Amino acid sequence: DLEAEMGLPLWQFGMRTFAFQDKGRIIATLCEQGMWRLVKICANTGEVEPIASPYNSFTSLVANEKSVAVIAAGSERSDEVVTIDLGSGQLREHLEGHDLPVDKSWISVAQPISFSASHGEQAHGFYYPPTNPHVTGDEDEAPPLLVMTHGGPTGATTASINLKTQFWTSRGFAVLDVNYRGSTGYGRAYRERLKGQWGIYDVEDAVAGANYLVAQGKADPERLAIRGGSAGGYTTLAALTFTDTFHAGASYYGIGDLESLARDTHKFEARYLDGLVGKYPQQREIYEARSPLNHVEQLSCPVIFMQGEEDRVVPPQQAEQMAAALRAKGIEVELLMFAGEQHGFRRAETIVQTLESELVFYARVFNFDLAGGISP
Secondary structure, eight states, rough: SSSSOOOOOOOOOTTTEEEEEETEEEEEEETTTEEEEEEEEEEOOOOOOEEOSSSSEEEEEEEOOOOOEEEEETTEEEEEEEEEEEOOOEEEEEEEOOOOOOOGGGOOOOOEEEEEEEOOOOOEEEOOOOOTTOOOOOSSSSOEEEEOOOSSSOOOOOSOHHHHHHHHTTTOOOOEEEOOOTTTOOOOOHHTTTTTTTTHHHHHHHHHHHHHHHHHHOTTSEEEEEEEETTTHHHHHHHHHHOOOOOOEEESSOOOOOOHHHHHHOOGGGTHHHHHHHOTTTTHHHHHHOOOOGGGOOSSOOOEEEEEEOOOOSHHHHHHHHHHHHHHHOOOOOEEEEEEBBBBBOOOHHHHHHHHHHHHHHHHHHTTOOOTTOOO
16 A cells, blocks of 8 residues: 555556566566656565665566566666566666767756646656756756657656657756656546546646746746647647747647547547547537647747658648648748658657757747757
8 A cells, every 4th residue: 555656558568567476475666756666565464675776667577486577767777678686686687778878977867846736736747957067057047948748648758768858958958758647657546637638737737847947947938848749749739829838849740630539540549538538529529629720820839840741640731731820920830741750750860850950940949059060
């Protein structure tokens, strides 16, 4: 009986968060405030004993009487296949993750934060301060903030290292990776807060997190940006359309039309939106009201769209229509279409180009100079 999460939404086959060491002992992963750890549980008494490790994220756990095997990652370690001897505690790496491309002094380590949300509730996230051993910012100047919105939307972001996040923190951005209400890792009640509220609470929490960091002096209120992909792209577009908090945004194959998603999605997610938004088509008016594509007249800040030409989940026309509407209003906009890419980019050259293009876009919008190595 702990204030901790032991389960995950089963988006893939073979996901496991516990295994039996023997008849009386269970090896499990626990998530507390978004941070995961390994534990040993006595099946008879419920007593919990921690298993020491340098990791804060775990997947695909299996165990036998002598050891536990797991894929694990940490704040400075990418996914590794490891075993831990349950007697001695000795850790053995069977498949190491990628080497860090830079010294650890470049790495910004996630700081768990909580902040006030609507209805007297709390929301959560990970704050990453700008980190670059060669550059020190002006003490009197708060950094630009990039708010990240994860997909799912009932997934979660973790505190393990993500080099895409480090791309931004090493270039002077503070980053807030939001685990808005509805995210996994903070208990069932927290996850179920998003029922019927997708497009409301996730947006509110992204805004609240940004405002919290501004109030703390950790973000410049005039240089707030938001980015996300797929379901996170929907939250990004909704935040840019229905609030005026952010001054720029990046949508990666973001959902602009909830109705077309409900109508055309694949079998695995069929009726998923009934719980997140409302019954379709009976509550069609809610879908229309929360779809950014239907309210482009309210979208009035610069946006860069990244879109795969072969995306069958979010048709390219959605990004094209929103970009055209911004262009017609004379607002800064970019639309990058990628041949051969679908819903989620796979090619390394695409990922590099999107990150660099997004950085150049923010440099134009926020009027700062780029260091060498990236073409404008």
